[in-house]
Amino acid sequence: MPVRGRRYSDDPLPYFPPPAYTPRKRGRPSNNPIAIFRRNRTLILVGCFVLLVLWRLTRARNASPPPPKLTGAAAMAKADWSKYAYSLYATDTATLCHAVMVFEALQRLGSKAERVLFYPRHWDTLVSSATDRDSQLLVMARRDYKVVLMPTKIMNVFGYRTPDKPKKTWDESVSKLFAFTLTHFDRVIHLDSDLTLLQNIDELFFLPQATVAMPPAYWQAETPHPLTSLLMVVEPSMREFNALKAQIDAGAEQETVEARKYDMELLNERYGQTALTIPQRPYALLTGEFRNHNHTAYLGSEEMEWDAESIIKEAKLVHFSDWPMPKPWVLWSAEGLAEMQPDCGGSHEGSCAERRIWKQLYDGFREKRKDVCKLLSLPAPDWFELTGKIKEGEMHSDPGQQGKIKGEAESIGHIDTVTRGHTS
Numbered sequence: 001m002p003v004r005g006r007r008y009s010d011d012p013l014p015y016f017p018p019p020a021y022t023p024r025k026r027g028r029p030s031n032n033p034i035a036i037f038r039r040n041r042t043l044i045l046v047g048c049f050v051l052l053v054l055w056r057l058t059r060a061r062n063a064s065p066p067p068p069k070l071t072g073a074a075a076m077a078k079a080d081w082s083k084y085a086y087s088l089y090a091t092d093t094a095t096l097c098h099a100v101m102v103f104e105a106l107q108r109l110g111s112k113a114e115r116v117l118f119y120p121r122h123w124d125t126l127v128s129s130a131t132d133r134d135s136q137l138l139v140m141a142r143r144d145y146k147v148v149l150m151p152t153k154i155m156n157v158f159g160y161r162t163p164d165k166p167k168k169t170w171d172e173s174v175s176k177l178f179a180f181t182l183t184h185f186d187r188v189i190h191l192d193s194d195l196t197l198l199q200n201i202d203e204l205f206f207l208p209q210a211t212v213a214m215p216p217a218y219w220q221a222e223t224p225h226p227l228t229s230l231l232m233v234v235e236p237s238m239r240e241f242n243a244l245k246a247q248i249d250a251g252a253e254q255e256t257v258e259a260r261k262y263d264m265e266l267l268n269e270r271y272g273q274t275a276l277t278i279p280q281r282p283y284a285l286l287t288g289e290f291r292n293h294n295h296t297a298y299l300g301s302e303e304m305e306w307d308a309e310s311i312i313k314e315a316k317l318v319h320f321s322d323w324p325m326p327k328p329w330v331l332w333s334a335e336g337l338a339e340m341q342p343d344c345g346g347s348h349e350g351s352c353a354e355r356r357i358w359k360q361l362y363d364g365f366r367e368k369r370k371d372v373c374k375l376l377s378l379p380a381p382d383w384f385e386l387t388g389k390i391k392e393g394e395m396h397s398d399p400g401q402q403g404k405i406k407g408e409a410e411s412i413g414h415i416d417t418v419t420r421g422h423t424s
């Protein structure tokens, strides 16, 4: 007796023609499960494959870290430069101008990465008059140096307030932490603006993986040296940013805040043990090194010979720091200069490589400031008053504090903010 009602009896498998010869059926499709399978075979197979891939991916993530990304020259050669950016911030006209000077250097030195500027959101890019320097500089940054403008509520730190110290002091240097928010990029290099970039440093984007990489504050007596935040290579991450922000909101010691080095303390606390160290030589040379007599810390070895000419030739970044000399946008007083300039081994006659280089670095900064921003230097403060205050302990002995001179720089001429005919 034939088995009736057997589901596949009408369409036995062995008689299936090979798929390539299956004529395309017209009309209403059959409800037969095999037919359904055949119609949707590709879809089902793709589905299974996707599930398998997803399963493998989850397992891979749980089991072992992803293979390391390429680093060094190999990575640089095939880099997608839209994944890398320099990040600077401005809080006033001076820092804006100096940030633009760094962007100018990046462009001149052939940097291939993107450029981002954080600035107070109440500024605008509508040039209202010939002396509206902030707007002019923002427009110029965007137009001439391809800077992406990021209006932001600038972060600051209020120190702990006590009844005897009710005054608000703040430290806006924590604004550099905005670099962490640029998660659109694989890596971001933050740069302070009181420095001169002498060579392209794009290779730092291809350091081995590390949440943060910074050079050591080699000039500090404390060993191992803490890390300095004047140059930071970060892997952007909102998780890191929020953790740091939470610290900031919790407040900081008055003294640290006044010395404007809360950012450094914060970063050393969190990354001191895990950060990748960028060698200070040639990435973080201080101008003050040319006034020093003992160069062991910078050179990294007792045996190494100091040669000012070759040191400046190899240096890629020089940071202005000659406390209590003011920063380079403030002029020198004759007394201050006589006391502070490199002493050429005690000879006040003639000159030496150290003194020549040191002066050139300052002159170079002032020239660029005039060329790029059309801003003159601030007048020199009274040297005796300045150093007198230091002796009375009114100023902190931190390089970040130096040059906090009150006053407005005089503008000269005006910056052409009319977009020129050419497209770039």
Ligand SMILES: *[C@@H]1O[C@H](CO)[C@@H](O)[C@H](O)[C@H]1NC(C)=O
Pocket (backbone or CB within 6 Å): 294, 295, 296, 297
């Ligand atoms: C120079 O400085 C280093 C530390 O950076 C120190 O170990 C060394 O003794 C110093 N040399 C002289 C001659 O003072």
